[in-house]
Amino acid sequence: MCGIVGYVGRDRGQGSSVLDSVAPAVDQESADGQHGALDVVMEGLRRLEYRGYDSAGVAVITADGIESRKKAGKLTNLVEELAADPLPRSLTGIGHTRWATHGGPTDQNAHPHLADGGKLALIHNGIIENYAELKAELTGEGLTFLSDTDTEVAAGLVGYLYRGLVESGAQGDLLTLALQQACQRLHGAFTLLAIHQDQPGTVVAGRRNSPLVVGLGDGENFLGSDVSGFIDFTRRAVELGQDQIVTITPDDVTITDFFGAPAEGTEFHVSWDAAAAEKGGFESFMEKEIHDQPDAVGQTLLGRSDVSGRLVLDELRIDESILRSVDKIVVLACGTSAYAGQVAKYAIEHWCRIPTEVELSHEFRYRDPIVNEKTLVVAISQSGETMDTLMAVRYAREQGAKVVAICNTNGSTIPRESDAVLYTHAGPEIAVASTKAFLAQITAAYLLGLYLAQLRGNKFRDEIADVLADLAEIPAKIQAILDDAEKIKQLGADMANAKSVLFLGRHVGFPVAMEGALKLKELAYIHAEGFAAGELKHGPIALIEEGQPVVVVMPSPRARDSLHAKVVSNVQEIRARGAVTIVIAEEGDTSVAAYSEHVFYVPASPTLLAPLLTTVPLQIFALALASAKGYDVDQPRNLAKSVTVE
Numbered sequence: 001m002c003g004i005v006g007y008v009g010r011d012r013g014q015g016s017s018v019l020d021s022v023a024p025a026v027d028q029e030s031a032d033g034q035h036g037a038l039d040v041v042m043e044g045l046r047r048l049e050y051r052g053y054d055s056a057g058v059a060v061i062t063a064d065g066i067e068s069r070k071k072a073g074k075l076t077n078l079v080e081e082l083a084a085d086p087l088p089r090s091l092t093g094i095g096h097t098r099w100a101t102h103g104g105p106t107d108q109n110a111h112p113h114l115a116d117g118g119k120l121a122l123i124h125n126g127i128i129e130n131y132a133e134l135k136a137e138l139t140g141e142g143l144t145f146l147s148d149t150d151t152e153v154a155a156g157l158v159g160y161l162y163r164g165l166v167e168s169g170a171q172g173d174l175l176t177l178a179l180q181q182a183c184q185r186l187h188g189a190f191t192l193l194a195i196h197q198d199q200p201g202t203v204v205a206g207r208r209n210s211p212l213v214v215g216l217g218d219g220e221n222f223l224g225s226d227v228s229g230f231i232d233f234t235r236r237a238v239e240l241g242q243d244q245i246v247t248i249t250p251d252d253v254t255i256t257d258f259f260g261a262p263a264e265g266t267e268f269h270v271s272w273d274a275a276a277a278e279k280g281g282f283e284s285f286m287e288k289e290i291h292d293q294p295d296a297v298g299q300t301l302l303g304r305s306d307v308s309g310r311l312v313l314d315e316l317r318i319d320e321s322i323l324r325s326v327d328k329i330v331v332l333a334c335g336t337s338a339y340a341g342q343v344a345k346y347a348i349e350h351w352c353r354i355p356t357e358v359e360l361s362h363e364f365r366y367r368d369p370i371v372n373e374k375t376l377v378v379a380i381s382q383s384g385e386t387m388d389t390l391m392a393v394r395y396a397r398e399q400g401a402k403v404v405a406i407c408n409t410n411g412s413t414i415p416r417e418s419d420a421v422l423y424t425h426a427g428p429e430i431a432v433a434s435t436k437a438f439l440a441q442i443t444a445a446y447l448l449g450l451y452l453a454q455l456r457g458n459k460f461r462d463e464i465a466d467v468l469a470d471l472a473e474i475p476a477k478i479q480a481i482l483d484d485a486e487k488i489k490q491l492g493a494d495m496a497n498a499k500s501v502l503f504l505g506r507h508v509g510f511p512v513a514m515e516g517a518l519k520l521k522e523l524a525y526i527h528a529e530g531f532a533a534g535e536l537k538h539g540p541i542a543l544i545e546e547g548q549p550v551v552v553v554m555p556s557p558r559a560r561d562s563l564h565a566k567v568v569s570n571v572q573e574i575r576a577r578g579a580v581t582i583v584i585a586e587e588g589d590t591s592v593a594a595y596s597e598h599v600f601y602v603p604a605s606p607t608l609l610a611p612l613l614t615t616v617p618l619q620i621f622a623l624a625l626a627s628a629k630g631y632d633v634d635q636p637r638n639l640a641k642s643v644t645v646e
């Protein structure tokens with residue numbers, strides 16, 4: 001939640017002609033390679049807008065002091081504001097896109113917030129839990145506040161401490177000192193970035209339980225909530241630890257703890273390129289990311305077995321003896337990632353014979369769960385920053401469990417705080433509704449399950465090789481679905497007026513049904529619910545009335561335990577009560593046509609791999625329906641991509 005960018009560059013003298021007012025993606029560099037703070041910050045905000053779009057704002061240091069512009073609503077509003085009221089050229093700046101917590105999405109509550117008589121500007125991601133107490137204290141000292149935000153209190157505190165340092169005759173980098181002192185007093189989760197007009201060429205940041213990465217340039221340095229904040233300018237990045245302060249100048253990056261003791265970050269190379277985070281000719285990021293899925297699965301599988309076909313997960317740096325002694329697996333995740341975990345549960349239990357629970361991260365630690373040294377926790381998170389999951393990971397580790405993160409974002413917090421990480425290689429996912437990350441998460445969780453089965457001797461090598469061979473065929477099968485998507489798109493568009501859509505599935509099709517419903521809720525803002533098909537007769541069938549659309553994820557007719565026949569019976573039961581059925585079936589399953597108003601076929605696959613295919617038409621359906629309603633599918637209302645508050 002909230003996107004944060006910071007920039008400082010060295011003045012390279014003559015020839016610099018950075019634009020005074022910018023629109024996103026305009027010239028980022030003048031003829032001599034000089035970046036302007038505003039250009040860099042606006043480009044970073046454009047890429048980070050998926051983190052929050054309630055308001056946006058920037059502040060730069062100019063020859064006349066701090067200048068700021070901020071506007072409620074999407075980034076385009078700020079771009080218009082900058083066009084109407086341009087900012088002067090600058091080499092030091094910060095920028096923010098907001099997902100509102102304290103205070104509504106107004107101009108006044110937008111960041112940056114100013115303090116120290118307008119000489120200091122500060123932006124913030126997170127929640128400052130003791131802001132009310134601090135506000136009372138600072139008000140008592142004569143400070144006044146204009147907004148309803150906790151951020152303005154943090155700005156006030158840093159400004160107040162800065163002034164105190166000046167008045168006490170302190171020397172040196174007072175902004176860093178003031179931020180260190182402020183962070184010692186703040187409770188909660190925060191990333192703060194501050195600039196002060198008396199220290200041009202410096203941006204100072206502090207973080208606790210909230211994301212921040214540093215980008216390293218040549219005569220310039222960057223800060224971002226994640227690497228997309230500076231991906232256009234550098235691929236060299238530094239991840240920071242908890243409770244750290246970082247001060248960037250054009251030529252230096254200095255890291256300390258909150259008490260000023262020197263600290264270090266870890267440098268890493270960003271493998272994503274900027275083009276991967278562009279729409280690439282598609283109407284929306286979501287559409288593009290749906291089309292990225294063959295690659296996302298393919299890349300996640302890549303390089304994970306040796307020449308003899310043995311699965312090799314080099315990143316899984318947990319002692320093999322510990323993995324052999326695991327007697328329970330707990331998957332922790334939220335939203336779509338939790339549905340990926342639910343799909344994986346079927347496979348992991350089947351392959352490894354280890355009891356596997358899937359739990360929503362925010363429910364987990366508040367119910368005194370039974371977790372110990374023999375528990376393997378698998379934390380699934382696309383962003384690697386979801387606060388609920390991060391807190392659950394910490395709790396699980398405190399209880400002695402080992403934690404493996406399945407994550408899509410290098411340099412993020414959850415992998416760093418886990419014992420090991422299995423990265424998904426889906427590439428940057430920008431659309432708020434998760435698509436390619438879901439398929440990549442299932443793929444990675446399957447690799448983990450197969451690896452455990454290999455290690456513990458639950459499966460023979462050739463059995464594992466067979467599953468890997470089936471997995472290797474999945475990208476081409478997803479592509480085949482994408483190439484033949486016109487019918488499902490049309491149906492989605494035709495159903496733009498639906499008030500409610502139900503989804504049914506069984507076995508691995510059940511979490512797929514819930515994921516299909518979630519996509520529709522978050523994109524089209526209509527009632528949608530996923531049920532286990534077998535549960536229907538225990539209550540939900542009462543929802544069926546004439547014309548009720550029901551999407552059914554049909555198991556393969558080749559699957560064991562006659563699940564297919566049972567779901568066909570469910571379809572008949574709901575049709576008898578007026579439901580309009582939309583069935584996702586396996587190619588060759590001719591029997592379902594007689595019981596469905598609409599059938600969409602996906603290529604045949606082993607039952608456990610079917611979710612990697614059956615999910616795709618549901619994504620396309622939700623995208624088409626929401627687009628037909630005229631909604632912004634990349635930035636659905638009230639949501640943010642990365643949920644960094646509890």
Ligand code: M6R
Binds near residue numbers: 334335336337381434
């Ligand atoms: O980054 P994470 O995978 O931890 O995010 C978890 C959920 O917030 C996320 O999957 C959310 O449900 C998506 N918007 C769903 O499309």
